[in-house]
Amino acid sequence: MGYYSDVALCLSKAGAEKLAAAIEARIVNTSDDFASNAIKALIGGEPVRKDEDTGTVAFCWSGVKWYSDFEGVAFVENFMADLDDEDYYFIRIGEDYDDIEVIGGFWDNPLGIQVMREITCC
Secondary structure, X not given: OOOOEEEEEEEOHXXXXXXXXXXXXXXXXXOOHHHHHHHHHHHOOOOOEEEOOOOEEEEEEEEEOOOOOOHHHHHHHHHHHHOOHHHEEEXXXXXXXXXXXXXXXXXXXXXXXXXXXXXXXX
């Protein structure tokens, strides 16, 4: 079992470049294959979306256990802590209705990554 979340991380071009460098540095500077594989599995692949004009990228995960003590999650959280606010926008929506976490200042991103709440009347 566990607690599951939907998560999105949107990065500016500068943020994406810093991510690539951080992943490379982490993998080169560690002998912990488990940690390296966990990081690569979570965020080492191609982004889900990319804006070719601006270099903005987005990574999205659905139904993931977003626990800070997981190697990949800890890497992402530490990486975000070192970024300038304007270079990233992070959203995590947990199973509980009021469990929404939004961090970063890249809210006006060209990919339209955002939290939306609406009422639809039939």
